[in-house]
Amino acid sequence: MVVFACTGCGAVLTARVSQVALPDHAGQKYGHDLLPALLEPGTYAVDPGDGHPWQPWEVEAEGRGVFRQMYTLSGAPGRIGVAPGDVRRTMFIPERYGGCCCGWDGRYGPNLACAACECPVATRVDDCGFWQVVWLDPGAVRPVAVDGPACRVVGWEELREVHPGIPPIEQPGWWSLEWMAAIAVALAHLLAVSGGKRVIVPDGLVAEVLRRALDTLLPPGPPEQRLALTGPGLSAEITNIAMVPRHPQTGEVWPCSGEAVVPLAADVWTYLAFNDDRQLAQAAARMPADVRRDDSPPLLPNSLFRPDWKVFLRTLERLPLVGQPWLREIYDRVKDRRYTGSFL
Structure with a gap:
């Protein structure tokens, strides 16, 4: 310390x-x-x-x-x-x-x-x-x-226990600002490794926060690449692009042998990788009073997810590949549409 x-x-x-x-x-x-x-x-x-x-x-x-x-x-x-x-x-x-x-x-x-x-x-x-x-x-x-107990660096195998993830939705239904920033950073890296080709993402929350932006910024149709979450606690999956956690203490990226690697903040990655975002549905029209649950309903977003455009641009500005014409065109398009919502 x-x-x-x-x-x-x-x-x-x-x-x-x-x-x-x-x-x-x-x-x-x-x-x-x-x-x-x-x-x-x-x-x-x-x-x-x-x-x-x-x-x-x-x-x-x-x-x-x-x-x-x-x-x-x-x-x-x-x-x-x-x-x-x-x-x-x-x-x-x-x-x-x-x-x-x-x-x-x-x-x-x-x-x-x-x-x-x-x-x-x-x-x-x-x-x-x-x-x-x-x-x-x-x-x-x-x-x-100074003297004092050194802060222990959490191992990758302990990451899920120490950093269980932060929920994407806050009261009263707003998207988390930390999610908006973390996804914006990951999106910039994802575009850079995509080579300008369409990227297919898994259904669920990953698609909810990434698919609309990718479909807007990348051309439709083949050739295409596939993105998968990879990291500690997940089975290895053959994919073109691996989205892996970035250590919250050291900033190191989880080692992966994939063709292309996209880092994501550990708290967001953990939630995406292990949280079950399926919604509960009532099994019958009437439920006996003695078994009725009094749990509050899950938080639902009141708008579509939008990555933070300023964080997205700032990340792209620091990637050497932004000099490539196709990625520079994406950068300019987002920058020019700052007030109209580039990820709509």
């Missing part, structure tokens, strides 16, 4: 934290509600980033792993995300308050300073529509190893 300290004066600025993989929804912005914390208490994640907040496109961005022109580049390279409750001994910088709605969105740069030496050290983001997080400036802080 580590704490992060100010490079200027050495003051400890965080609680003890252990590293986890950066969530797919780290850069997600949605609606005008207040969203929860991006990271669990006691954890931190490193964002490779591609520039500085709200920085216009620059040519050298390709050297940072960005292969398509973006409206803005976001995030200092190597910034460190922690839960707001894990921050210690900091104070707000008054002149960095303005320009937001219900909180701070970080557009003016670091808004937290070390309380001991007053050097800017971090940017707190908690405005409406943003996942709440504090981004530590990698140039202003340094990790310091």
Whole structure:
């Protein structure tokens, strides 16, 4: 475990934290509600980033792993995300308050300073529509190893028990924002490995979250490829494309010998792989009162599933294959139809 300290004066600025993989929804912005914390208490994640907040496109961005022109580049390279409750001994910088709605969105740069030496050290983001997080400036802080129980890395065979999966539907019938981001990332990788050919997906929830987008973005008819869920606890299936889990702590992709591999966030993959999404039906017109179940009915979505288009575009921008004409055409089509719903 580590704490992060100010490079200027050495003051400890965080609680003890252990590293986890950066969530797919780290850069997600949605609606005008207040969203929860991006990271669990006691954890931190490193964002490779591609520039500085709200920085216009620059040519050298390709050297940072960005292969398509973006409206803005976001995030200092190597910034460190922690839960707001894990921050210690900091104070707000008054002149960095303005320009937001219900909180701070970080557009003016670091808004937290070390309380001991007053050097800017971090940017707190908690405005409406943003996942709440504090981004530590990698140039202003340094990790310091501390005594304490090391966070054990969960083995692949234990993944289902420790991470049973997150449901896709939230009250009162909205699709989970984490699902919208995770599926958007997987969709971008899936398109890249498809070679522009039609992809057949299994029926059920996998089809509900992927088929409409694939049918919209890829040409109909043969030749076609088949997608199957593959990973720990599932029997190996011969398929063109394997969708496998990405480890929530290390970020590693489950090893697979398939022709093409598409990573998916472990919490979403586990739900897709092992949850029985069949709906219960009443067996008879009348049910005796003494055996009537009082379970609440299952949550049903109140709309069709749509991957997060911003997360989808941001993922494609970082894939070298986006330079291929057919994939660049898909990217441009989605980007140009941002207000009309590209996945309808």
